Structure formats: structure tokens, C-alpha cells
Amino acid sequence: MDVSNADETAAVAGPSAPVRRPTLPAGLPGLVGGAVGIGSAVVMAAAGLTGGIVTGTLAAVGGLALWSAWRDRRAAASLASSRDELRRAEDGLAALQARSRDFIAASSDWFWETDSDHRYLYVSKRLGDILGGDPRSVFGDSLLALGALAGAEANWGEYRRDIEAGRPFRDLEVGFTGRDGRSLVFRVSAVPVFGDDGAFRGYRGCGVDATAETQALVEARFMQAVVHDAIDSISEGFVLFSADGRLLMCNERYRQAYPTIADQLTPGRSFADILRAAAERGGYGGEGDIGAWVEQRLTRHLQHSTPVDGRLSDGRWYRISEHATGAGGVVKLLMDITELKRREEELAGQTARLERTVTALQESERRYRQLVELAPYGIVIWDRAAIRFANSAAAMILGVGQEGGEGAGLEGAALAGFLDDGAALEAMLAGVADRGVSRLECAALRPSGERRQLEVGATPAMFHGEPAVLLVLNDVTDRRRVEGELQRAQKMEAVGRMAGGIAHEFNNMLTAIGGFARLAERNPADADRVLTCVQEIAKASERAAALTGQLLDFSHRRVAEEREVVAVAPLVRDLRVFLKPLLSAGIDVVIDASDEATCGAAHALVNPVTLNQALLNLALNARDAMPDGGSLTIALAVEVPDAAFFARHRGLKPGRYVVIRVSDEGTGVPAAIRDRIWEPFFTTKEPGKGTGLGLWMVYGTAQQSGGAIELEGEGERGATFALYLPAVEPPAAPVGFDPLVVDEGEGAAILLVEDEDSVRRYLRLTLEEAGCTVTEAADGLEALERFDEAGGLFDAVVSDVSMPRMNGPDLARALEERNPMLRILFLTGYASRETASGLTGPAGRQIVMKPVAPERLLQALRDLLAE
CATH class of the missing domain: 1.10.12 (Lyase 2-enoyl-coa Hydratase; Chain  A, domain 2)
Structure with a gap:
């Protein structure tokens, strides 16, 4: 391959011009012929004359000499003219070669030529200067060697077919690594050369360095992706129209606000077409020409008036604002x-x-x-060492002043300084960014000391060619407050949906209680029959009490969070009542806790509130994993785990464990996230459909109870969560009522205050059977009268909390004025922790939840009197 400049003239010069030959002027052959004819006539006329031969001969020779002289002069003149034309052609060729050399030297491109076998005959020196060496080390000796640099085989195949067929081609893109390590991109174009006989002689072409153009295109695409990601991350609807009224960009939140025309909100569609589709689908509710309505809306769209409030087709209210862009387009924002x-x-x-x-x-x-x-949301680029870029919204969210311009107070600062527990969050953000897009919530600490709740989206990015993290910050402090109110409302709705199932269960229990009571009344003399009926009544009432307790657990109305010995089997069996209204019709619930030999001994020291909530969370997760229905199984067992279990959980003590397994037939848990499902705020659900706290709360319940939670099995279908709780011995059954006496050995004097007659009679009989002297009152005012009539000679007061005229707390305050040392035992069907704390704050006060068993009532009084 010749890369010198010596042949550049030859590369642009054509083949030599053919030599021009002189021709005789028109008429000259006739003149000569005429002369010959005249001579012949003279000879013939003189033939009969003596001496005529000599004269005729001399005339013919004179005519021939004259013609020959004229011809020589004409040939000399033509030769001189040909020399002048040849000199002018040579001068023009030299000028053309000089211009070609100047163009080649001044061009940033290079030129080349091949023969009919596509081997290089000529390459301009410019390519060697660009590559910094011999072009053959990159391009080889043949045009076909470019296939190794042309990328995809399909793309090269088209060019190769053109080259092999001798057709012109343009912009063949090749890429390779230069000597300095940079990635280079060249584009090559050529036209075929044919000989006079029409045969293919090779190619002549040029090349251009497209590296800078390609890099700029890559960076432009990256910034486009960044902008799209940022716009998709905001909670407001966003749409951008070009100057000619065509849609350029639209996020999903905007489409959700217009469900009837969501399919029309695609790039390239004109605003007028979108309006027309909206009118045809119900957006135009008036009378008259739809076209006029569309024209009116189009005009208002172009006027960019002040924001307006309106209710859109999704049924929600939005603040709609339109703004002109510098390029003549329109940006439209929707705020919910x-x-x-x-x-x-x-x-x-x-x-x-x-x-x-x-x-x-x-x-x-x-x-x-x-x-x-x-509507603030911030964009921050963080290189895991410091903030390298921040917009003004990010600075405002984090509480930094704007004196220096956009994010001036943030750039160069450490991210951890603006976040609560910043070091741990920095490590988490760096880690999740390595694994891809992630979202989390955290608290921002402004320099003023104010705390703001942030929703942070983390995405891997590049900044100045180095790995970085793109953070999208959205201040959700107010939104989380509203969501909390909504969640409480949804919880009340769930409780209402459960009411039907609970009412059904209570009707069954009341049927048993009332039925056995009537049977006992029919034959009171049959002691065995009466005892059987009474026992069944007691079982039904205990079941009703357990169901009420679980309902209180679900609504967090238990008085305290202390652990207690819980019979797990009834709690698991009663889950069916709560799950029935919460699960879809396609889900079959199987409760496997009927084996009395095993499940009857299943007792654990736990908080029944958190345990019940943990099992509900596992069941609801299983429901979400089976959108098309399936089987949900809750199984109870008592096991001694193997050594591998205790090796995984080194802090647990060997022994028997109550194991509750919740299994589903859903989509399963991918292996890639099995180790992350216990992390707080980690969720695979769509934004707004999961908090990422359900499994984390289950994990906390297991830890609080001294147990563990595991995801069993490796299958791709279905999941089984096993909750391990240390097994304990069941509490000893009471053997009878011990007398309730005071220091002198006499039965305690009790003031009993209860507005429900049947409950008051039951409590009086229980207290009297324990040797107490009982004075009754139906409310607080009557209790004060009885107290004053007896001169205040009572050892304790047993009072309901909620009563007409005067309730329990008011009664306690009135009695405290009469006797500050008087002990009071409160009874209530429900009470929040705050209420219970207020009732039991002073010394000598206790509270017991209804329904209360006789043994529990007497034990509470013993503990109260012993203080």
C-alpha cells in the first residue's frame, strides 16, 4: 500500500489525449482533379500536332507542383496549432493536479484507491497521520478486511455484497481502539471505477473520523435517558409538546390522569388529534360542532394562562398549568x-x-x-465521595441557600451530612446502585434542624466518564401523613368487611350457648345432662372470648405489649375468620392445626398482638403472590429442629419449637432477592402498593419471641415461610377458688360497680364464693352513695370503665378525694395503651380485660390487695 504523496498527481490525472491528425480542406481534391483534367485535355488537343507532346507535358508538371506546395504549407500550419493545444492541455492538467493536491492536504478526510481485487493501490498520507502509524496495522491490505471492524455481521453483509458487486457505497462505519487507548469510529464511502471497455477497475473513495460525532451522540442519548428517568420519578403529571403542537414526552402519571385517551398520548401525535379523540370519547358534553370546541381548547392551550383547577377523567382534582418553552413548545404539569x-x-x-x-x-x-x-423534587449526581451536581429543588429540599445559583451550597459537600444516619444510608445507596435501580425512604436533616421525610430513587450513572449514582429526591413528608390517615381508614374498612364473618361465628357460639342453656332448663334434675350443657356453654364462651381477643389484637386495642403464654392452636384456627373477608374467592384456605396430640401442646411465650399481626402479614403476602388464585396452607407443628438450623441461628437454644408454616402456590421468591426480603423498606411490589415492612415486622416478631423466621425450599413455584417459636409448658389449670381474705383473716369488703345486670350478678357470685362481702352499684353516682352510706369501709373497688351517668375514671377521681389509699380494679372490654396508662398510673390501680374468668378476677384482686 503506497501512502506517499508522489503519486497524488497520478491519482487525479486521466489517460493521455489522442493526437489530432490534419485533414485536407473541403474543395481541395476537386481543384487538384480539375487541374489534372485540364492537362489531359491539352495533351489530347495537341496530339495531332507536331511538337504538342512537349507542351502538354510541361503543363501537367506545373499543376502538380502547385498542389504539392499548397499541401505542405497547410500541414505546417496544422502542426503548429496542435502544438499550441497540447501545451494548453498540459498547463490545465498541471493546474488541476495542483488544486487536487491542495484539496487533499487541506481536507480532514483521507482518500484511497483499490484495484479490481479490492487491494489498496493508494492511500493518502492523512490516514497515517490520524492513526499515528502504518494504516495496514488497522485496515489491512484489502478493502474486504474492514469486515473485522464493521460490528454486526448483518450490517457488514449488506456492504460486502455491494463491494463484491462493484456498486457504490456510503458511510460504512468501522470501530477500533487507537494507539492511545481511545475508541475510534471512522466512516468510509466509495464509488466504482470502470475502464473504457466497461470492466470494473476498482474503487476510489474517502474516509472521515466520526469519533467526536459518535461520542456526542452517546452522551446525548445518556442525558435523554436521565431526563426521562427523572420525569418518570416525579409524582406530578408531565407532558411536553413541540412548537408545531406534537407530543414529545409524557410520563405515566399524566396518562393515569386521562385513562380514556391514554392510548393516544404517544410521541408524534398532534395536540389537535388528542383533543379530537377526547371529544369523541366523552370529553365534549355540550351541543354544537366538536371542531369548534377543539379549536377553542387548542387556542387556550397556546395562550399559557395562569394555572386552573379541574376534575379529570380519572375522578381526581388537579392543578393544571401550561408554560411556553424557549423553542416555542408547551410544557403541561398536573398536580394532584x-x-x-x-x-x-x-x-x-x-x-x-x-x-x-x-x-x-x-x-x-x-x-x-x-x-x-x-412541587419540589431534586436531582443529585453523587460519585460516592461527594455531591457533584444538584439542582435548585434539591438544595431547597435539603435546606441549603441559593445565593450561588443552582445547588451551589451542595456541590462538593458530603451526602451523609444531610441525611439522618447518613453513613449507613450512603453505604446502602452505593450498594443498591451497583445492583440497579432502587428506591428507599429516609429522613433529611436540614441545617436548621428540621427533619423532612424523603423518597429517594437511586440509579447507576456516569459523571465525567466515571461511575456515579443519580439520586432523585422527593419530599413526601406531607404525603406520608395523608397516606397514614388513608391507611387507618382502609384498616377500618377491613374491620368492617370482617364484621360479617365475625357475626357468623358469634351467631354459632350464641346458638350453642342459648341451645345448651335451654336444654339444661328442660331437665334440671338430670345432673349429668346439666353438667354437660354447662361445660359446652363454657367452651362456647371461651371461644367467643378468644375471637374477641383476636379482634382487639388486630385493631391494636390490647392494653400492653408484654409477652404471655399463648395456646397457639386456637389462635391459628381462628385466623380463618379474619382471612375469609380479606382473601379473594379463588384462594382456598387450609388450616392444619387439628391434631390435638401435637397442637394441643403448642404453647409459646409471645405477644399475641404481634404474633397475630405477623401471621396476617404472611397470609396477605401469600394472597398477593397468587393473583389467579390457589391454595393457602397454614400448618402448626411442634418440632425439634436439626443441627443445621441451630448452626444458621447461633443465638437460639436447642429444644422444642412451635413451628407455624404459611405456604402458597404463587410465583415464588427469586434466588437473587432471597437474602434481601427481610430488609426494611425492600419490596418487589409497584410504588404505592407495598411498604416493604411486612416481612421485616414478621422478622422482628420472631426475634422478640426468641425464635426465627425462614424461607424454606428452593423451588421456582410457591413459597413456604416457617415461623419458629420456643415451646413452653402450658399454664397449670386452676383447682378451685381460694378465699380472698384481708389481714385480719376476714373476707374482703368489695364495692362492685357494673351497669350490665348479668355481668354484675356473675361478678358478685364469683366474689361471694371467694368469701368476699359485696356491695353492688349500677353506675358511678350510685357507687358514691353506697360508699358514703358504708362510711368508706371497703378494701377495694371493682369497677367497669364505661358506664352511664358517671364512668369508671370519673368515679376513681371522686373516690380518691375521699380515700387516696383505696385500691381500684378496673374492668373493660377494650382500652388503648394511652387509656390504660392513665387508669393504672396512680398506685393501687390495676386493669383487667373482659371477658374475665373467675380465677383471673380473684388473682388480680389478690395482687392488688397485696401491694
């Missing part, structure tokens, strides 16, 4: 203000007497509206 509208409607219904309160609420509403209108 449904909650704000609901508050406005509530405020509108207030009466005049709340005017000052309404004024304060309006001021609060104004601040809230301002916060909603800002």
Missing part, C-alpha cells in the same frame, strides 16, 4: 390536589361560629397551596 379540594369542601361547610378557626385554616391552606404549587 384532591386532598386539598376535600379540605376546601369541609371548610365551606363550617358555620359562622367557627369563623376565626376558618381564618386560621385558610392561612394554613394558603401555606399548603404554596407548597403544592412548588
Whole structure:
């Protein structure tokens, strides 16, 4: 391959021009012929004359000499003209060669030529300068060697067919690594050369260095992906139209706001077509020409008026604002203000007497509206050492001033300084970014000391050619508060759905209680029959009490969080009642806890509230894993785990464990996330459909109870979660009522206050059987009268909490004024932890949950009197 400049002239010069030959002027052959004819006539005329031969001969010779002289002069003139034309052609060729050399030297491209076998005949020196060496080390000796640099075989195949057929080709892109380690991209184009006979002689072509153009295209695509990801991460609807009214970009939140035309919101579709589709699908509810309505909306769209509030086709209220872009396009934003509208409607219904309160609420509403209108979300690029880029919204979220411009107070700062437990969160963000896109929630600590709840999306990114993390920050402090209220409302809805199932169970229990009571009444003389009926009544009432206890556990109305010995089998069996209204019709619930020999001994020292909630969480997770239905199995067993189990959980003591297994036939848990499912906030569900705290709470319940939770099996279908709780011995059964006496050995004097007659009679009989002297009262006011009539000579008061006229807490305060040392035992069907704490705060006060067994009542009184 010749890469010198010596042949550059030859490369642009064509074949030599053919030599021009002189021709005779028109008429000259006739003149000569005429002369010959005249001579012949003279000779013939003089033939008969003596001496005529000499004269005729001389005339013919003179004519021939004249013609020959004329011809020589003409040939000399033509030769001189040909020399002039040849000199001018040579001068033009030299000028053309000089221009070609100048163009080649000035061009950033290079030129080349091949023969008919595609081997290089000529390559300009420019390519060697670009490569910094011999072009053959990269391009080889033949044009066909470019196939190794052309990338995909399919793409090269098309070019190769053109080359082998001798057809012109353009922009063949080849890539390779240069001597300095940079990735280079060249583009090559050529045209075929044919000989005079039409045969293919080879190619002449040029090449261009497209490395900078390709790198710019890659960076542009990256920034486009960053912008799309950022826009998809915000909670507001976003759409961008070009200057000619065509849709360029639209996020999913915007499509959700317009479900009837979501399929029309695609790039390239015009705003007028979208409006027309909306009108045809019900958006235009008036009369007249739809086209006029579309034109009116289009005009309003281009005017960019102040934000307006409207209710869209998804049924929610939005603040809609449109803004012009620098390129003449339009940006449209949707802010969900449904909650704000609901508050406005509530405020509108207030009466005049709340005017000052309404004024304060309006001021609060104004601040809230301002916060909603800002709709802040931040974009931060963090290289795992410091913040390298932050927009103004990020600076505002993190509480940094804007004196220096966009994010000036953040760039170069450590991310950990703005986050609660920043070092741990930095490590978590760096780790999840290595594994791909991830989301988490954390608290931001502003320099002023204010805490803000953030929703953070982490995505791997590049910054100045180095690995970095793109963080999208969204301040969700107010949204989480509203979501908490919504969750509480949803929980109450779930409790309402369970009411039907619970009512069915209670009707069964009441049927048993009432039926056996009537049977006992029919034949009271049959002691065995009466005893059997009474025993069945007691079983039904215990079952009703257990069901009520689980309902209180579900609604977190238990008084305390202390652990207690729990019979696990009844708790597991009663789950069916709670799960029935929460599961879809296609899910079959199987409770395997009927083996009395094994399950009857299943007792554990746990908090029944958290255990019940943990089992509900596992069951609901199984439901979510089976959207098309299946079987949900909850099995109870008492086992001694093997050595491998205790090797995995080194802190557990060997022995018997109560094992509750929750199995489903769902999609299973992928191996890639099996080690992460116990992490707080980790979830595979869509945003807004999972908190990532369910399994984490189950894990905490197991740890609190001294046990463990495991995901069993390696199958790709279905999952089994096994909850291990240390087994304990069941509590000893009471043998009878011991007398309840005071220091002098006499029975205790008790003031019994209960508004329900049947409950009061039951409590009185229980106390009297224990040797107590009982004085009854139906409410607090009557209790005060009885107390004063007896001169306050009571050892203790047993009082219901909720009663007419005067309730238990008010009675306690009135009695405390009369006797500060008086002991009081409260009975209640439900009480929050705050209520219980207030009742039992003073010394000499205790609280017991209804229904209360005789043994539990007497033991509580003994403990109270012994204080």
C-alpha cells in the first residue's frame, strides 16, 4: 500500500489525449482533379500536332507542383496549432493536479484507491497521520478486511455484497481502539471505477473520523435517558409538546390522569388529534360542532394562562398549568390536589361560629397551596465521595441557600451530612446502585434542624466518564401523613368487611350457648345432662372470648405489649375468620392445626398482638403472590429442629419449637432477592402498593419471641415461610377458688360497680364464693352513695370503665378525694395503651380485660390487695 504523496498527481490525472491528425480542406481534391483534367485535355488537343507532346507535358508538371506546395504549407500550419493545444492541455492538467493536491492536504478526510481485487493501490498520507502509524496495522491490505471492524455481521453483509458487486457505497462505519487507548469510529464511502471497455477497475473513495460525532451522540442519548428517568420519578403529571403542537414526552402519571385517551398520548401525535379523540370519547358534553370546541381548547392551550383547577377523567382534582418553552413548545404539569379540594369542601361547610378557626385554616391552606404549587423534587449526581451536581429543588429540599445559583451550597459537600444516619444510608445507596435501580425512604436533616421525610430513587450513572449514582429526591413528608390517615381508614374498612364473618361465628357460639342453656332448663334434675350443657356453654364462651381477643389484637386495642403464654392452636384456627373477608374467592384456605396430640401442646411465650399481626402479614403476602388464585396452607407443628438450623441461628437454644408454616402456590421468591426480603423498606411490589415492612415486622416478631423466621425450599413455584417459636409448658389449670381474705383473716369488703345486670350478678357470685362481702352499684353516682352510706369501709373497688351517668375514671377521681389509699380494679372490654396508662398510673390501680374468668378476677384482686 503506497501512502506517499508522489503519486497524488497520478491519482487525479486521466489517460493521455489522442493526437489530432490534419485533414485536407473541403474543395481541395476537386481543384487538384480539375487541374489534372485540364492537362489531359491539352495533351489530347495537341496530339495531332507536331511538337504538342512537349507542351502538354510541361503543363501537367506545373499543376502538380502547385498542389504539392499548397499541401505542405497547410500541414505546417496544422502542426503548429496542435502544438499550441497540447501545451494548453498540459498547463490545465498541471493546474488541476495542483488544486487536487491542495484539496487533499487541506481536507480532514483521507482518500484511497483499490484495484479490481479490492487491494489498496493508494492511500493518502492523512490516514497515517490520524492513526499515528502504518494504516495496514488497522485496515489491512484489502478493502474486504474492514469486515473485522464493521460490528454486526448483518450490517457488514449488506456492504460486502455491494463491494463484491462493484456498486457504490456510503458511510460504512468501522470501530477500533487507537494507539492511545481511545475508541475510534471512522466512516468510509466509495464509488466504482470502470475502464473504457466497461470492466470494473476498482474503487476510489474517502474516509472521515466520526469519533467526536459518535461520542456526542452517546452522551446525548445518556442525558435523554436521565431526563426521562427523572420525569418518570416525579409524582406530578408531565407532558411536553413541540412548537408545531406534537407530543414529545409524557410520563405515566399524566396518562393515569386521562385513562380514556391514554392510548393516544404517544410521541408524534398532534395536540389537535388528542383533543379530537377526547371529544369523541366523552370529553365534549355540550351541543354544537366538536371542531369548534377543539379549536377553542387548542387556542387556550397556546395562550399559557395562569394555572386552573379541574376534575379529570380519572375522578381526581388537579392543578393544571401550561408554560411556553424557549423553542416555542408547551410544557403541561398536573398536580394532584384532591386532598386539598376535600379540605376546601369541609371548610365551606363550617358555620359562622367557627369563623376565626376558618381564618386560621385558610392561612394554613394558603401555606399548603404554596407548597403544592412548588412541587419540589431534586436531582443529585453523587460519585460516592461527594455531591457533584444538584439542582435548585434539591438544595431547597435539603435546606441549603441559593445565593450561588443552582445547588451551589451542595456541590462538593458530603451526602451523609444531610441525611439522618447518613453513613449507613450512603453505604446502602452505593450498594443498591451497583445492583440497579432502587428506591428507599429516609429522613433529611436540614441545617436548621428540621427533619423532612424523603423518597429517594437511586440509579447507576456516569459523571465525567466515571461511575456515579443519580439520586432523585422527593419530599413526601406531607404525603406520608395523608397516606397514614388513608391507611387507618382502609384498616377500618377491613374491620368492617370482617364484621360479617365475625357475626357468623358469634351467631354459632350464641346458638350453642342459648341451645345448651335451654336444654339444661328442660331437665334440671338430670345432673349429668346439666353438667354437660354447662361445660359446652363454657367452651362456647371461651371461644367467643378468644375471637374477641383476636379482634382487639388486630385493631391494636390490647392494653400492653408484654409477652404471655399463648395456646397457639386456637389462635391459628381462628385466623380463618379474619382471612375469609380479606382473601379473594379463588384462594382456598387450609388450616392444619387439628391434631390435638401435637397442637394441643403448642404453647409459646409471645405477644399475641404481634404474633397475630405477623401471621396476617404472611397470609396477605401469600394472597398477593397468587393473583389467579390457589391454595393457602397454614400448618402448626411442634418440632425439634436439626443441627443445621441451630448452626444458621447461633443465638437460639436447642429444644422444642412451635413451628407455624404459611405456604402458597404463587410465583415464588427469586434466588437473587432471597437474602434481601427481610430488609426494611425492600419490596418487589409497584410504588404505592407495598411498604416493604411486612416481612421485616414478621422478622422482628420472631426475634422478640426468641425464635426465627425462614424461607424454606428452593423451588421456582410457591413459597413456604416457617415461623419458629420456643415451646413452653402450658399454664397449670386452676383447682378451685381460694378465699380472698384481708389481714385480719376476714373476707374482703368489695364495692362492685357494673351497669350490665348479668355481668354484675356473675361478678358478685364469683366474689361471694371467694368469701368476699359485696356491695353492688349500677353506675358511678350510685357507687358514691353506697360508699358514703358504708362510711368508706371497703378494701377495694371493682369497677367497669364505661358506664352511664358517671364512668369508671370519673368515679376513681371522686373516690380518691375521699380515700387516696383505696385500691381500684378496673374492668373493660377494650382500652388503648394511652387509656390504660392513665387508669393504672396512680398506685393501687390495676386493669383487667373482659371477658374475665373467675380465677383471673380473684388473682388480680389478690395482687392488688397485696401491694
